[in-house]
Amino acid sequence: MRYEMRFSGSGxxxxxxxxxxxxEAAVAAGLQTVQSQAYGPEARGGMxxxxxxxxxxxxxxxxxxxxxxxxxxxQQALDKYARELEEGAVVMIDSGLTIPEGLDEDQVLSLPILATARDEVGKLMTANIVAVGAVNKALGLFDEEALHEGVRRHIPVGTEELNWKALEAGARLVSDAQAAKFRRTL
Amino acid sequence: MPEKKAVLMQGNEACVEGAIAAGMRFYAGYPITPSTEIAEQCAVRLPQVGGKFIQMEDELGSMAAVLGASVTGVKAMTATSGPGFSLKQENIGYGCLAEIPCVVVDVQRTGPSTGLPTSPAQGDYMQARWGTHGDHPVIALSPSSVQETYTLIIRAFNLSEKYRTPVIFLMDEIVGHMREGVVLPSPAELIINKRHISYRDGANKQCYFVPEGAYVPAMKPFGQGERYNITGLAHDVSGFPTGSNAVAGDLFTRLMEKIDHNLDDIVRVEEFMLDDADTAVVCFGGTARAAMSAVLEARAAGMKVGMFRPITVWPFPAAQLRARLAGLKRVLMVEHNYGQMLLEVQRVAAEKLPVGFLGRIDGTVISPADILKKLREMEA
Structure with a gap:
């Protein structure tokens, strides 16, 4: 089965x-994967x-x-991409965002991703790693070994501990009940 | 033997790793989206393997540096996108005439001029053939996956060395910026053409001397042994300019014939579910991903559709397509431009059967559903 995931925000x-x-974690776990992106000419900002x-x-x-x-x-990314979802799709958003009309609250996981990165991990720039930890816990995609392999290949040497901390903080944002509800088998 | 593990790689990255496996040891370029990762990766990787990376002042200088490095005996490459490909054309022509092997990567983006820098397109197809002036030989190859990018860039270098001509590696943003799992072949599995070098110290010292029955002169590394001349003017076997129409005519003809008389060696296509098909989707590069998906969906709906994909996009695989026409009722050309390869397909097929067209020039990607819709319209 083909499982399609979209990650959106600001550059x-x-x-x-x-x-x-x-x-990267998918490859480590022996799955097939294709990754791509779309962005404007700006390096920072812009959808x-x-x-x-x-x-x-x-x-x-x-x-x-x-x-x-x-x-x-x-919010800009959420409002745009909430309109292009498969039925029953799982939507993970930062808790600072407003759930747009037409999106069923039941399918939304609203988590303090940015605040956790800033206050708990201590670096706002780890927000994406916090998100990855939360995504993996919620969907139950990979074991820890594959996930760590995926992260390790894309972070500077010496920042491992910070990133493991961010992954764990992200995973803790998702309750076991939520994880049971949103779990995906490929 | 243990099964090899896949590694996640971007198309642009696979282009560099494949080129290094092919023996590329010199890169000169001027970074431009969506090819920039090729320059970045070359800057990291070439020093590790004893090669040289230079960021030049512009695209013109990059192409000149690549030609200069190649004549000294080094396999050389540059990469760019549409705007830079335009600037490289003058020196690409010089490489064609002076018979200097090199690989020019063009990761295509949308539009004329600076257009849409981060969006995919295939609008440089005709430019790859006719971008530089005058009748000249061209080989252009186009990959449709990250895995194929790795193996096909090796073939680009092999053909470039064998026929002593610049080879255009025509990528698109879809493949260049896509990441996929890739299983890298071991060096023992690769066929790498070494340069055919001759120091010409024997009886025949002429640097462009071509033996009877051959099309390509052996190459003498510049700066080693006896001096010789390289020019963009028509020249005789000594490499010096000639005013003789007979000598110039022979040279220009040989340059064309060295490609035209070796099509079996140069041209490669992929045929997907074509054997019992009544409809062929023709496409190249990253567009093949939507096309193969559409073929499978069409098959599931009972339609007899297959795909014909030129891997060698220049020379166009006319004989291979012609050989397929007998069983077909219609052909659909799908490409991310306003209709370029379409002209080649029409040249081969239009008198025999209907040729439909699906193109896209707004920077978005053609989907399997778009192709399926067009196929249904054509069948109705």
């Missing part, structure tokens, strides 16, 4: 890297989206058609 928030890390497709079989078309998972870290 500089690291949503592309979050999507790459999920793809940014990245996509990861996971499957146990060969992936033909390389772009997301209707995602079953959406991460949104800005």
């Amino acid at each position: 500089g928030q690291g949503v592309i890297l979050a999507s790459v890390i999920v793809a 940014c989206r990245a996509e990861t497709i996971l499957s146990r079989e060969r992936i033909w078309y390389s772009k997301v058609v209707r995602p079953s998972f959406l991460l949104a870290l800005t």
Whole structure:
């Protein structure tokens, strides 16, 4: 089965890297994956989206058609991409955002991703790693070994501890009940 | 033997790793989206393997540096996107005439001029053939996956060395910026063409001397052994300019024939579910991903559709397509431009059967659903 994930936010928030890390963990876990992104010419600011497709079989078309998972870290991205979802899609948003009309609250995981990165981990720039930890806990995608492998390949040497802390803080944002509800099997 | 593990790699990254495996040891470029990762990765990787990376002042200088490095005996590459590809054309022509092997990567983006820098397109297809002036030989290859980018760039270097000509590696943003799991072949599995070098110290010292029955002169590394001349003017076997129409005519003809008389060696296509098909979707590069998906969906709906994909996009695989026409009722060309390869397909097929077209020039990607819709319209 093809599982389509979209990560969205503002350029500089690291949503592309979050999507790459999920793809990297997928390779470590022996899955097929295609990762891609779309962004404007600016390096910072501007709407940014990245996509990861996971499957146990060969992936033909390389772009997301209707995602079953959406991460949104800005209101602009949420309002835009909430309209392009597969039925029953899981939507993870930062708790500072307002759930737009038409989106069922039941499918939304509203989590203090940015605040946790800033206050608990101590660095706002780890928000994308916090998000990856939360995504993995909620969807139950990878074991710890594959997830850590995915992260390790994309962080500077010496920042491992900070990033493990961010992953764990992210995972703690999702309750076991929520994880049971949103779990996906590929 | 243990099964090899896949690694996650971006198309642009696979281009660099494949090129290094092919023996590329010199890169000169001027970074431009969506090819920038190629320059970045070359800057990191080339010093590790004893190679040289130079960021030049512009695209013109980059192309000149690549030609200069290559004549000294080093396999050389540059990468760019549309705006830079335009600037490189003058020196690409010089490489064609002076017969200097090199690989020019063009990761295509949308629009004329600076257009849409981060969006995919395939609008440089005709430019790859006719971007530089005068009748000249061209080989252009186009990959459709990250895995194929790795193996096909090696082939680009092999053909470039074998035929002593610049080879255009025509990527697009779809493949360049996509990450996929790649299983890297071991060096023993790769076929790498070494340069055919001759120091010409024997009886025949002429640097452009071509033996009877051959099309390509052996190459003498510049700066080693006896001095010789390289020019963009028509030249005789000594490398010096000639005013003789007969000599110039022979040279220009040989340059074309060295490609035209070796099409079997140069041209490669992928045929997907075509054997019992009545409809062929023709496409190249990253567009193939939507096309293969559409073919599978069409098959599931009972339609007999297959895909014909030129891997060698220049010379266009006319004979291979012609050989497929007998069983077909219609052809659909799908490409991210206003209709460029379409002209080649029409040249081959239009008198025999209907040729439909699906193009896109707004910077978005053609989806399997778009292709399926067009296929249904054509069948109705």
